[in-house]
Amino acid sequence: MTDMASLMEDRAAAKVISDNLHKPVDWDSPKIARNIKKRYAAERRFKMYGLSAIALALLALFVLAGSIGSKGYTAFFQTYVQLEVTFDAAEIDPDGTGDPAVIGKANFDGLIKQALRDRFPDVTSRQAKRDLYAIVSGGASYDLRERVMENPGLIGQTRKVWLISGDDFDMLNKGYISADVDEGSRRLNDEEIAWYDSLKSDGAVEKQFHTRFFTNGDSREPELAGIWGAAVGSLYTLMVTLALSFPIGVFAAVYLEEFAPKNRFTTIVEVNINNLAAVPSIVFGLLGLEVYLNVMHLPRSAPVVGGLTLALMTLPTIIIASRAAIKAVPPSIRQAALGLGASPVQTVTHHVLPLAMPGILTGTIIGMAQALGETAPLLMIGMVAFIVDIPGGALDPATVLPVQIYLWADSPERAFVEKTSAAIMVLLAFLVLMNGFAVYLRKKFERKW
Amino acid sequence: MAVVSQSAMTAQPSVASPKMTARDLNLSYGDNQALFDVNLDIVERQVTALIGPSGCGKSTFLRCMNRMNDTIDGVTIKGEVTLDGRDIYDKRIDVVQLRARIGMVFQKPNPFPKTIYDNVAYGPRIHGLVNSRDELDQIVMTSLERAGLLKEVKDRLQSPATGLSGGQQQRLCIARAVAVSPEVILMDEPCSALDPIATAKVEELIDELRSNYTIVIVTHSMQQAARVSQRTAFFHLGKLVEVGETDQIFTNPKDERTKGYITGRFG
Ligand SMILES: Nc1ncnc2c1ncn2[C@@H]1O[C@H](COP(=O)(O)OP(=O)(O)OP(=O)(O)O)[C@@H](O)[C@H]1O
Ligand SMILES: [Mg+2]
Numbered sequence: 001m002t003d004m005a006s007l008m009e010d011r012a013a014a015k016v017i018s019d020n021l022h023k024p025v026d027w028d029s030p031k032i033a034r035n036i037k038k039r040y041a042a043e044r045r046f047k048m049y050g051l052s053a054i055a056l057a058l059l060a061l062f063v064l065a066g067s068i069g070s071k072g073y074t075a076f077f078q079t080y081v082q083l084e085v086t087f088d089a090a091e092i093d094p095d096g097t098g099d100p101a102v103i104g105k106a107n108f109d110g111l112i113k114q115a116l117r118d119r120f121p122d123v124t125s126r127q128a129k130r131d132l133y134a135i136v137s138g139g140a141s142y143d144l145r146e147r148v149m150e151n152p153g154l155i156g157q158t159r160k161v162w163l164i165s166g167d168d169f170d171m172l173n174k175g176y177i178s179a180d181v182d183e184g185s186r187r188l189n190d191e192e193i194a195w196y197d198s199l200k201s202d203g204a205v206e207k208q209f210h211t212r213f214f215t216n217g218d219s220r221e222p223e224l225a226g227i228w229g230a231a232v233g234s235l236y237t238l239m240v241t242l243a244l245s246f247p248i249g250v251f252a253a254v255y256l257e258e259f260a261p262k263n264r265f266t267t268i269v270e271v272n273i274n275n276l277a278a279v280p281s282i283v284f285g286l287l288g289l290e291v292y293l294n295v296m297h298l299p300r301s302a303p304v305v306g307g308l309t310l311a312l313m314t315l316p317t318i319i320i321a322s323r324a325a326i327k328a329v330p331p332s333i334r335q336a337a338l339g340l341g342a343s344p345v346q347t348v349t350h351h352v353l354p355l356a357m358p359g360i361l362t363g364t365i366i367g368m369a370q371a372l373g374e375t376a377p378l379l380m381i382g383m384v385a386f387i388v389d390i391p392g393g394a395l396d397p398a399t400v401l402p403v404q405i406y407l408w409a410d411s412p413e414r415a416f417v418e419k420t421s422a423a424i425m426v427l428l429a430f431l432v433l434m435n436g437f438a439v440y441l442r443k444k445f446e447r448k449w
Numbered sequence: 450m451a452v453v454s455q456s457a458m459t460a461q462p463s464v465a466s467p468k469m470t471a472r473d474l475n476l477s478y479g480d481n482q483a484l485f486d487v488n489l490d491i492v493e494r495q496v497t498a499l500i501g502p503s504g505c506g507k508s509t510f511l512r513c514m515n516r517m518n519d520t521i522d523g524v525t526i527k528g529e530v531t532l533d534g535r536d537i538y539d540k541r542i543d544v545v546q547l548r549a550r551i552g553m554v555f556q557k558p559n560p561f562p563k564t565i566y567d568n569v570a571y572g573p574r575i576h577g578l579v580n581s582r583d584e585l586d587q588i589v590m591t592s593l594e595r596a597g598l599l600k601e602v603k604d605r606l607q608s609p610a611t612g613l614s615g616g617q618q619q620r621l622c623i624a625r626a627v628a629v630s631p632e633v634i635l636m637d638e639p640c641s642a643l644d645p646i647a648t649a650k651v652e653e654l655i656d657e658l659r660s661n662y663t664i665v666i667v668t669h670s671m672q673q674a675a676r677v678s679q680r681t682a683f684f685h686l687g688k689l690v691e692v693g694e695t696d697q698i699f700t701n702p703k704d705e706r707t708k709g710y711i712t713g714r715f716g
Contacts, residue, residue: 262522336559
């Protein structure tokens with residue numbers, strides 16, 4: 001009897017379960033509707049998070065670019081002063097030889113000073129004269145000499161000439177020095193400001209595009225300092241870095257992915273490579289200092305050493321990116337090639353590498369961009385030196401863009417503030433160019449698949 | 450499940466002059482043994498079908514025959530596999546050349562992401578089989594023709610192979626294998642990703658290829674094995690249970706397990 005009852009109970013329970021299982025779903029019920037609403041809300045929320053993240057990132061970018069741009073764009077222009085210069089034959093070429101060697105040695109600085117004294121004849125005291133001469137940059141005499149060398153017919157004539165101004169005068173013209181401030185606490189005294197006003201009212205003050213900034217090396221005089229030396233230094237350094245880290249990185253990645261047996265040794269290598277990617281760059285600088293300079297006695301401050309050091313730093317990035325790209329190539333492609341009788345090397349060079357190339361290149365460019373912006377390791381190997389000459393090769397002393405930024409940011413002259421921002425803009429332009437090149441390469445290789 | 454005495458399966462009929470043989474072949478993936486004492490002869494210019502339940506070692510055995518298992522880490526192989534009487538695991542054998550002589554078609558079509566032409570031309574190119582562009586064109590055309598694909602692709606030889614349908618891709622893979630003039634073609638479930646019409650085409654093709662090539666095919670379809678093969682080998686749990694004429698295996702299997710498998714009682 002109890003058996004029967006329990007059996008009936010079991011049956012009933014089973015029926016409930018099976019009824020529940022087979023109960024048709026009412027897709028129009030409020031519960032389902034709530035569920036759908038919740039899902040939509042979640043999706044909207046998710047989309048909003050994404051959008052606000054992008055908006056924040058863009059805002060940060062705009063603020064950065066805006067502040068750098070607004071501070072730095074004035075560096076692309078330079079104040080010039082127009083003076084009436086007498087190309088005195090007695091000064092330049094007293095014997096009338098017309099010999100360039102003689103003309104080249106003439107005292108053009110004196111001509112400019114004479115022109116300034118002529119323009120402001122009241123100035124007599126030694127101190128006031130020194131201030132007066134500061135209106136024109138020390139570099140103006142080189143311009144003048146070049147002009148006369150090119151056109152010796154100028155000798156003996158008097159001409160109105162635009163001369164590059166000194167940095168304080170330039171700052172005053174750009175509005176960075178205010179005449180309202182108490183005389184004692186500004187770089188220019190009232191007399192100097194009066195000269196400026198007088199020249200300005202003559203229309204003899206003008207801002208011109210500052211080509212020197214893009215063609216000169218560094219200088220102690222802000223108005224003569226340019227970015228080209230650092231840019232060329234960066235170029236040589238990156239060339240050395242690329243020439244080393246790309247082939248070594250790709251070979252290492254290919255070997256580790258395609259040929260190395262999976263044993264403890266390769267695991268250790270792998271762990272170490274991943275660790276190296278996170279080592280602070282200054283450590284690579286110390287290593288470079290010790291190995292390249294102290295042991296191998298390579299020249300100090302040279303792009304070759306900078307490139308070698310940065311290559312150490314870039315290698316892990318390239319290896320990791322290349323390995324990921326190689327791993328992403330489907331194994332079926334390798335099997336197809338091997339099954340046709342391609343050797344392992346042919347399989348890699350004909351199929352795996354071409355397919356992995358977009359990823360490898362992206363990794364390489366990321367590594368190069370990192371190297372381009374790197375400062376700390378280069379300080380260790382002496383690339384922080386003050387270098388005026390444009391480097392002519394990877395063995396000449398040089399500096400690089402980020403170090404140049406660091407040097408200018410550290411300089412006391414007011415005029416270097418705008419130079420710093422301008423140099424940052426140039427660096428960013430380089431980065432944009434490189435990343436654009438990366439996109440181009442990706443596209444190109446992808447089209448060839 | 451019926452248990453059959455071990456001795457019944459060790460005696461395998463050998464053939465007079467086999468193209469390939471396996472003798473006491475044992476294979477392990479690490480500690481996991483996948484093949485146990487396999488002895489099998491492959492007859493020249495015939496289709497040999499390998500059948501058996503999933504995981505019984507058919508693919509593993511097939512890969513032993515062109516040493517594709519060499520590329521897998523941790524594989525140990527004991528025993529002997531011969532091609533024309535020579536051990537292919539001999540140290541003096543060049544694996545690259547061996548794989549050119551023993552072509553392979555995989556379960557999933559795997560064309561290179563290149564043009565149709567380049568896919569077929571790849572093998573002849575790397576093995577230096579041709580001296581001129583004309584010769585290469587010739588080989589590509591005949592291979593595509595043999596694979597029954599020429600009509601469909603002759604106007605688009607320079608378009609990407611990945612743009613072909615699954616069945617066309619598989620026939621392209623066959624054309625690619627045929628282009629290096631292999632002596633043996635190994636096929637691992639070549640029709641598993643294809644619809645019945647494409648399957649029929651590939652089967653027809655296999656039947657035609659038989660006159661020039663020795664073919665070993667792995668298949669899960671009893672009908673396919675019956676249709677295309679002359680000999681059938683039944684694998685179970687890493688062991689070769691029975692091998693013989695296809696007609697005999699399907700109509701009068703000697704082993705209980707074979708009978709059970711082909712009649713669908715286990716698998
Ligand atoms: N690369 C590998 N590494 C480790 N074990 C493997 C590997 N390939 C196959 N095996 C094992 O070897 C055994 C045989 O596998 P195999 O692929 O040869 O079976 P199969 O008969 O082809 O099966 P299916 O019909 O499902 O393709 C299986 O137990 C499988 O798990
Ligand atoms: Mg298989």
